Amino acid sequence: MIFIVGRDYFIYKTYISFAIVSKEVDPEIITSELNLAPKRSFKKGEQSVSRRSGSVITKLHGLWEIESNTTESEEETISHHLEYLKSILLPKIDILKRYKDDPRFELSFWVWVETDNAGIGFDMDANDFAFISQIANRVHFSIMTK
Amino acid sequence: MYDAVNRMYDPQLGRFGQIDELAEASWEESPYSFAHNNPILFNDPLGLNPQDSVRAPDGEMVADKGSMPEVVIVGIPNGFWAKQRLYYDIMSSLERQGATIDQIQQDDLREMMYRFDAITKNREAVNESTRAGDEIFLEAISWLIPETEILKIAQLRKLALLFKLKRGVKDAKIFRAVGAAMKGFDKVLQSGGNTLKKSTLKALRLTKEEGKIAIEALKKDLGLPSDFHGKIMGNGDLRNDAGDVLGNLLDYLPNK
Numbered sequence: 001m002i003f004i005v006g007r008d009y010f011i012y013k014t015y016i017s018f019a020i021v022s023k024e025v026d027p028e029i030i031t032s033e034l035n036l037a038p039k040r041s042f043k044k045g046e047q048s049v050s051r052r053s054g055s056v057i058t059k060l061h062g063l064w065e066i067e068s069n070t071t072e073s074e075e076e077t078i079s080h081h082l083e084y085l086k087s088i089l090l091p092k093i094d095i096l097k098r099y100k101d102d103p104r105f106e107l108s109f110w111v112w113v114e115t116d117n118a119g120i121g122f123d124m125d126a127n128d129f130a131f132i133s134q135i136a137n138r139v140h141f142s143i144m145t146k
Numbered sequence: 147m148y149d150a151v152n153r154m155y156d157p158q159l160g161r162f163g164q165i166d167e168l169a170e171a172s173w174e175e176s177p178y179s180f181a182h183n184n185p186i187l188f189n190d191p192l193g194l195n196p197q198d199s200v201r202a203p204d205g206e207m208v209a210d211k212g213s214m215p216e217v218v219i220v221g222i223p224n225g226f227w228a229k230q231r232l233y234y235d236i237m238s239s240l241e242r243q244g245a246t247i248d249q250i251q252q253d254d255l256r257e258m259m260y261r262f263d264a265i266t267k268n269r270e271a272v273n274e275s276t277r278a279g280d281e282i283f284l285e286a287i288s289w290l291i292p293e294t295e296i297l298k299i300a301q302l303r304k305l306a307l308l309f310k311l312k313r314g315v316k317d318a319k320i321f322r323a324v325g326a327a328m329k330g331f332d333k334v335l336q337s338g339g340n341t342l343k344k345s346t347l348k349a350l351r352l353t354k355e356e357g358k359i360a361i362e363a364l365k366k367d368l369g370l371p372s373d374f375h376g377k378i379m380g381n382g383d384l385r386n387d388a389g390d391v392l393g394n395l396l397d398y399l400p401n402k
Contacts, residue, residue, distance in 0.1 A: 021369040040367075050394035053381040057391050063369040110366045114359065140372050142362035144355070 009074045010117035016081035017067035018089065018136070020099060021106040027064040030099075034092050038064045070112075076120055078111060082128050085109075089135060096135040107136045114144045155180060333380040340372060350382055356399055363398040 017039075020030055027041035046059040066088065068081035089096060099105040109132055113120055120143060132139055147154045153162040165177040247260060335346040342357040352360065364384060365374060370392070377385045382396035 017366065019369050050383065050391070050397055052396035053383050053394045055381070055383050055391040055394060057393055059368075060386070060390060060392065061369065065369070106369075108369075112362075112366065138371075140366070142366065144358050144362065146355070 010115055011072050011074065012076055012117070012120060013070060013072045013112075013114040014078050014081060015068050015070040015112050016078060016085060017065055017110045017112070018085055019063055019065040019108055019110065021061050021063050021108070022104050023061040024104045025062065027062045030064040033095055036066070036088065036092060039067045040065045076122050078113070078122050078124075079128075081111075082124070082131070086131055090131070093134060100135055100137060106138075109136050109139045111139065111141045111143075113142065116146050119145050335378045335380055337377050338375040342378070346378055349380060350395065352395075352399070357395075359400045360395045360398040363400075364393045364395055367398070368393050 020027075022030075023044055026043060027038065028043075031038060031041070041064045042059050042062065044059055044062045048057045048059075049055070050057055066085070068084045071080065096107065100107050147156055147163070153164040155162050160183075161176075161178045161180055163178075247263065335349050336343050340361070342352070342361055347354060347357045350357070364370075365372060370376075375387070376392065377387075378395065379385060382394045384392045384395060386392055
């Protein structure tokens with residue numbers, strides 16, 4: 001007799017990135033002011049070529065970004081990513097607050113969640129919200145479920 | 147056994163005895179199968195990938211547009227010039243990337259470019275060798291087309307093979323006069339919106355899951371707001387209203 005046993009857990013692939021976008025300010029200046037190397041950055045006007053279409057892609061603004069490591073876990077949580085970003089960004093909070101208030105910059109968090117579950121729920125406490133609202137103009141959630 | 151021009155068909159087995167020369171156009175099925183295993187709806191008199199009804203009666207190309215909506219056959223009166231232009235397009239693309247023919251890693255492509263280089267530098271050789279030129283031309287096109295278009299390229303090769311079959315030796319001019327171009331890259335699949343439409347997913351041959359991840363990853367990577375209004379083109383490019391290419395969805399496919 002063959003028993004087919006279904007999987008009784010789900011995987012949550014998550015990370016959070018924090019990006020500073022600016023049409024006017026070079027990401028190298030941001031790196032220098034924050035004294036923090038981005039995980040990824042590009043300048044306005046920078047060009048690259050699409051691997052698939054061969055089209056020339058032109059960046060319309062500069063971007064400076066750091067990102068927590070992507071984790072694949074059975075736990076429905078993003079807290080570890082926020083803690084990581086807090087540990088890096090809190091020491092720079094004064095500069096980041098200044099950027100947030102400067103209309104030349106757009107600061108945002110991007111929460112990425114991929115899961116084979118039909119949905120996901122996670123908690124964020126008041127401290128998380130306070131941290132985010134201090135340094136970001138917006139938060140984007142990309143939640144991909146099955 | 148029946149002779150289906152390109153292969154022998156065994157009616158007892160209901161299969162061909164040889165592999166389909168155009169097997170790459172039908173990855174999902176056996177290269178030995180006959181008429182998609184559905185002889186009521188399909189036929190395969192030539193033994194060449196049966197799904198459409200391309201014909202070349204009396205040298206006139208007739209294509210079933212229902213099955214090949216985005217493949218258009220265009221006449222190139224001076225075939226050599228088109229091929230030469232293509233060669234220079236490839237060369238300039240390589241130069242932009244700081245590479246030369248020698249640095250092409252793919253052996254077949256490098257060999258093709260050397261042959262084309264020699265032909266381009268020797269017009270007389272080209273005029274004597276149009277068949278080789280035509281075949282190189284088709285190979286070159288297949289290298290310039292994104293992976294999502296490979297199926298269409300396979301169909302394109304089928305057209306070429308049909309022309310070869312039809313032309314024989316005397317009808318060389320027919321094949322020489324026919325170049326092939328892909329249409330649809332500049333077509334706008336959808337404007338605006340955060341969700342890819344079913345028609346967009348179908349045109350780009352993406353699953354719903356792949357589409358969701360690709361559009362989100364592209365916007366995140368580019369630092370675009372979630373309500374960004376752009377146009378998704380037939381080749382997967384995302385353009386803004388000014389026509390700038392901001393990125394390509396297909397570059398963001400998961401695990402590819």
